[in-house]
Amino acid sequence: MPQLSPIDRLQNHVARAYYHLFPPCSICYDSHMQTKLDMTKPQDIFRKITAMLVVTSDQAPSRAAAERRRDELESLCTTLGIKCACWDFFNIRSFNSATYIGTGQVQRLAWYAQENQCNLVVFNNSVSPRIQRNLEQILGIAVVDRQEIILQIFANRATTREARLQVELAQLQYSLPRLKRKWGELSQQRGGVKGAKGSGEKQLELDRRQAQARIVRLKREIDEIGKSRDVQRRNRRQGNVPNVAIVGYTNSGKSTLLNRISDANVLSEDKLFATLDPTTRRVHLPGGGTSLFTDTVGFVSDLPHELVDSFKSTLEEAVLADVLLIVLDASRDDFLMCWETTRSVLEDLKAFDKPRLVLLNKMDLVTEETLFAINSFCLSGERCLKVSVKDDPNLEEVLSTIENMISSKENP
Ligand SMILES: Nc1nc2c(ncn2[C@@H]2O[C@H](COP(=O)(O)OP(=O)(O)OP(=O)(O)O)[C@@H](O)[C@H]2O)c(=O)[nH]1
Ligand SMILES: [Mg+2]
Incomplete structure (x- = not known):
């Protein structure tokens, strides 16, 4: 085993923790981690997370309005079992295309998160895959948005086959543009032949194709279930x-x-x-x-x-x-x-x-x-x-x- 530098170790740890918590999609998951992780008790895993909550706005809302958004985000996180250690509000005066919030604000966020020993940052607004990746690289901890938390709650709650299929479809559609984040580092390791794709890029393509094929299958299955639901509804209606x-x-x-x-x-x-x-x-x-x-x-x-x-x-x-x-x-x-x-x-x-x-x-x-x-x-x-x-x-x-x-x- 080659010796890893402390930075590599930290990054590995973050990547592992992150994908343990929020696997981009189940099919790509095992191939990345090489091992089958036990996701049967996700609640136990979520209990190990301490999050910092981030509320942003391009207007200047009242403190009470910002706190209400924070409260709802906190109840979404606690529904999953995630502890919320601190929060901050950022007024976005000029949108930064790389990190969404300004450079000084990123520093403030990093400081807060470190002070409170947070291992996750949750944004109230949706964060694009690119910004998510950039922030994770700067902060060294996982960054997710409110949408991902909601998807995860639905995933935990789904018990019937229909609900499980519907949630898996929603998660896959959400994850598809984010797969690059997973293979980001590997994709830079190119093969020896000029123009050859790096192992990460190949894996990324493979994952994308698998995810797209799964999406098609899921849609078909959900349609089938939807049809039988229609029949039930029609029967109900016939009873007037x-x-x-x-x-x-x-x-x-x-x-x-x-x-x-x-x-x-x-x-x-x-x-x-x-x-x-x-x-x-x-x-x-x-x-x-x-x-x-x-x-x-x-x-x-x-x-x-x-x-x-x-x-x-x-x-x-x-x-x-x-x-x-x-x-x-x-x-x-x-x-x-x-x-x-x-x-x-x-x-x-x-x-x-x-x-x-x-x-x-x-x-x-x-x-x-x-x-x-x-x-x-x-x-x-x-x-x-x-x-x-x-x-x-x-x-x-x-x-x-x-x-x-x-x-x-x-x-x-
Ligand atoms: N104090 C009080 N609590 C209530 C009342 N009605 C419901 N609750 C509580 O509110 C909580 C949520 O109730 P649910 O019936 O599960 O709400 P729901 O709208 O079905 O929620 P979802 O299924 O999550 O969309 C439960 O703890 C209820 O006991 C009420 O009239 N007074
Ligand atoms: Mg209910």
Whole structure:
């Protein structure tokens, strides 16, 4: 074994730690590490990470707004089990094409990260593969963006075959332009023959081809599953039972609601993206009718577009519903941001025009300061109800409002 210099050792360590945590994609993974790493318990690995969070903006947001973005990024990281040791806010006055943030800001970041013994830097904004590579080289530790953290949460949460395939597709699409980072150093080691490709370049090409072939296969499989989901949906529609989609920001209480109004027994917990797969239950309405209520995957601001793409068939539950039941966590002081995100995802899906009822949930936790904003929201013309789905002794008003909406849709 050749002796490695301390720098090489450090770089090797970083590369190993990084790919242990965020493998660019499973198929390329083993060939790089030469060994099969045990990813069966990723939580244990994430617990070893101490992260520094970075929030950036090209405007000058208020401290409270920057802190809200930091808080959400922190809850995304802690959902994975990552500890967050410190954070910083960088105002981007002039965009640096190599490192995104300015040179002085990179130095400040390096100093902070070192002081707090961080082994990961998480950016709130998306970071291009090139900038990610440059920053990693300068800082000597792994750099990821919010999108990658969200993809990883989805990967950890996916339990059904469909969800696993959808997440793998999203991860591969995200990783494809980033494969170069993995083989960056090797690609500079050229072969003896003039013009011959270095071992890294060959491997990079091989990985790319494998990843592209896998993407094609995954899309085909997801399409197949989507078709059988369509058949199920059509069968449901033939029964002429109206469909209600429960949608909204992650952690707002959608699954708790479905559990309360039916025997769904869906996992509901204080973690982001607890639900990835839709669950449908028949619910008896107070006026004698019945409806099918479907719990869906939660939204988040700047949802990675790879995820929206690959979860299309799951998100279609909202598109095909007769009525939307939008759950908002009213106890968040940024509940209007959650509302805007939900609205824009539904608009993208072309589902926002459906009859909808907004549930302002978790009223038991609402403070005086937010109450004013909630009341103004209710006066804005949106049909809404204030509830605490966890504890309200009965949710009859919710169900009867839905029933009225359904009957006025059927008999306009
Ligand atoms: N205090 C309070 N907590 C609630 C209420 N409704 C739900 N929760 C809690 O909020 C957390 C998230 O609830 P879920 O039902 O899992 O939220 P979700 O919208 O399904 O979340 P995702 O599946 O991640 O999108 C859980 O810990 C619930 O117990 C409520 O009315 N009051
Ligand atoms: Mg849920």
